Amino acid sequence: MRAEAKVSIVKCPSYSPSNLEKAFEQVCTNAGFPDVKGKKVLLKPNVLSDSSISDSITTNPELVRLAIRHCKANGAAEVWVGDSPGMQGKDFRPQKCGIWDICTEEGASWADFTADPDLVTIESTGTKIPMASAVRKADVVIGLCKMKNHQLMYTTGAVKNFFGTIPGLHKSQCHMHFPSREKFAELLVGIHETVKPDFSIMDAVVAMEGPGPANGSPRSVGLLLASDNDYALDTAQALIMGYDPNDIPVLAQARKKGLVPQKISYMDLDAGDCVIKDFVRIPYRKRTQFFSKLVLPFATRFLERKKRAKEARPVFGSDKCICCLKCVQICPAHALSFSKEDKRIVADYSKCIRCYCCHEMCPADAIKVENN
Numbered sequence: 001m002r003a004e005a006k007v008s009i010v011k012c013p014s015y016s017p018s019n020l021e022k023a024f025e026q027v028c029t030n031a032g033f034p035d036v037k038g039k040k041v042l043l044k045p046n047v048l049s050d051s052s053i054s055d056s057i058t059t060n061p062e063l064v065r066l067a068i069r070h071c072k073a074n075g076a077a078e079v080w081v082g083d084s085p086g087m088q089g090k091d092f093r094p095q096k097c098g099i100w101d102i103c104t105e106e107g108a109s110w111a112d113f114t115a116d117p118d119l120v121t122i123e124s125t126g127t128k129i130p131m132a133s134a135v136r137k138a139d140v141v142i143g144l145c146k147m148k149n150h151q152l153m154y155t156t157g158a159v160k161n162f163f164g165t166i167p168g169l170h171k172s173q174c175h176m177h178f179p180s181r182e183k184f185a186e187l188l189v190g191i192h193e194t195v196k197p198d199f200s201i202m203d204a205v206v207a208m209e210g211p212g213p214a215n216g217s218p219r220s221v222g223l224l225l226a227s228d229n230d231y232a233l234d235t236a237q238a239l240i241m242g243y244d245p246n247d248i249p250v251l252a253q254a255r256k257k258g259l260v261p262q263k264i265s266y267m268d269l270d271a272g273d274c275v276i277k278d279f280v281r282i283p284y285r286k287r288t289q290f291f292s293k294l295v296l297p298f299a300t301r302f303l304e305r306k307k308r309a310k311e312a313r314p315v316f317g318s319d320k321c322i323c324c325l326k327c328v329q330i331c332p333a334h335a336l337s338f339s340k341e342d343k344r345i346v347a348d349y350s351k352c353i354r355c356y357c358c359h360e361m362c363p364a365d366a367i368k369v370e371n372n
């Protein structure tokens, strides 16, 4: 276990170049930006779906611009930018969110994560899974994550950002093999430990509250964060959003493996002084001791499914639905179909594993996650 990690948190009231540049320089200096001289650098923003900047779903492109410039100014040999949304088609370009234009303007290359991925083994789970070959080819990997709620994992952030290195629809299959929050968190930690990123910068200038990671509301937080330890960074994020870090499944799994540093030193601002009390969080569902300690070890798949059935479920509204069928395509449990007669999505909740991939991918905000 690493004894101590540093997290830098500074105020950044807007994405105006002067505000962002000042905050960027400060977090990079104080949190220890890695040496990139002569190296190939992969920057990994969060491009969950290629959406408008104002939706606050993706990392702000101006942060990507500064990161590219910073790497070049510090002598990087090459700078690549890459991510892979769940429904990525051939030749995907992140144009709507502005990141493609930034790459072109700043002379960085877009790394297509679906092209020729490596088959890697996630040691902690023994899973063989495709992963973007850019991860292996890069000398330095830097996350450019976004502060957001996440319906399944409560928060997204630094560790989960690297789930995007798994190309396209391979991600939704992971939910089938790791259906519970705890198991999925174990996989995310395993993927993170395979990527072994060097540094992450978190865009919390405008975060997302409510039903994230795609259908929540932008929330002005006015902060930029950075660390060379993603578990420390996600701990700071959880505190600021008003969660107990112990309740965040990724951090709980990482703690079990001794990956969360014993002490976090805050440079600049302290996360405890930045807590947003009225941040609209995902309601936490506590696992009972009885279930986790006594029943679960003997539980059959049937019991696990029954447990999942009690979780909030996706509800499909027909008024906003544009019949794109993205939810049907991404659903790893084949729980969705389209009724041509009624022109609406029909869910078979007995198959649904509550992964919320459909909710993440819906471009029309036509799916709500509601308690049964």
Ligand code: SF4
Residues within 6 Å of the ligand: 314, 330, 331, 332, 333, 334, 335, 336, 347, 351, 352, 353, 354, 355, 356, 357, 358, 359
């Ligand atoms: S219906 Fe939605 S939440 Fe249920 S398994 Fe399919 S994608 Fe996941």
Ligand code: SF4
Residues within 6 Å of the ligand: 316, 320, 321, 322, 323, 324, 325, 326, 327, 328, 345, 361, 362, 363, 364, 365, 366, 367
């Ligand atoms: S993804 Fe959303 S808009 Fe598209 S078919 Fe499903 S519910 Fe309708």
